[in-house]
Amino acid sequence: MPSKAEENLPATNEGYGTREYWEQRYTVEGVGHDFDWFLKPDYLLQFFDGLTKDIDVGKDARILILGCGNSSLGEALYDAGWRNLVNIDYSKAVIEQMIERHGETRPQMKWLEMDVLDLKFEQEFDLVVDKATMDAMLTTKGDPWNPPQKDIDMCTKEVDEGLRVLRKQLGSKFVYWSFGQPHFRKRFFINRAGWKYSQKSVGPEDGFEYFQYLLEWEEVVA
Numbered sequence: 001m002p003s004k005a006e007e008n009l010p011a012t013n014e015g016y017g018t019r020e021y022w023e024q025r026y027t028v029e030g031v032g033h034d035f036d037w038f039l040k041p042d043y044l045l046q047f048f049d050g051l052t053k054d055i056d057v058g059k060d061a062r063i064l065i066l067g068c069g070n071s072s073l074g075e076a077l078y079d080a081g082w083r084n085l086v087n088i089d090y091s092k093a094v095i096e097q098m099i100e101r102h103g104e105t106r107p108q109m110k111w112l113e114m115d116v117l118d119l120k121f122e123q124e125f126d127l128v129v130d131k132a133t134m135d136a137m138l139t140t141k142g143d144p145w146n147p148p149q150k151d152i153d154m155c156t157k158e159v160d161e162g163l164r165v166l167r168k169q170l171g172s173k174f175v176y177w178s179f180g181q182p183h184f185r186k187r188f189f190i191n192r193a194g195w196k197y198s199q200k201s202v203g204p205e206d207g208f209e210y211f212q213y214l215l216e217w218e219e220v221v222a
């Protein structure tokens with residue numbers, strides 16, 4: 001029997017790139033539903049000690065999750081001790097559902113309706129996380145080797161915005177987990193002044209290969 005998520009696919013892949021699709025999908029799924037796009041939180045948690053180890057406040061690191069959807073990553077992090085969490089998504093429906101689900105039991109964690117391309121924050125985060133959100137923005141029909149300029153501009157803007165709201169100090173990081181191979185994704189991360197780039201394969205041994213893209217603040221020597 002198909003799952004709720006499988007029953008609710010867009011008519012074409014391009015649907016994943018529209019706010020309308022996500023809004024109706026989450027409205028149909030309802031408040032009790034959670035779904036993680038690849039790399040489940042119980043696998044990903046192991047990376048967060050490393051991602052926050054150089055941050056002087058440790059587990060009080062301020063973390064921003066871009067395009068949270070109804071993933072249980074925020075909940076898993078909260079329950080593991082990272083409580084200074086802000087989750088954003090441009091779907092009003094999913095944000096209302098996540099507040100209803102976690103507002104009372106996990107009160108320090110925030111849920112905000114917001115576009116990742118227009119973040120309403122200053123330089124205040126230690127870690128910015130994208131899991132599968134940029135992937136949803138790269139679904140335009142056509143040649144994936146030559147994406148349309150509008151998609152390139154949008155993904156570049158997402159990374160610009162994520163880096164803008166990070167504190168410019170050692171330890172600050174932007175991590176992106178994706179199904180997209182480096183050829184198609186690294187262009188958005190490389191050659192950014194002050195930020196050291198790295199990439200690696202990730203994923204459980206018995207599963208598919210996914211990719212981690214990481215930018216870490218480094219002192220800029222004039």
Ligand SMILES: C[S@@+](CC[C@H](N)C(=O)[O-])C[C@H]1O[C@@H](n2cnc3c(N)ncnc32)[C@H](O)[C@@H]1O
Nearest residue numbers: 022036037067068069071089090115116131132
């Ligand atoms: C493929 S889902 C990933 C959800 C979650 N991060 C996960 O890993 O399961 C993409 C999510 O990004 C959100 N999204 C896409 N574009 C966005 C944008 N410009 N601003 C905010 N959220 C966006 C969608 O509403 C959706 O919840």
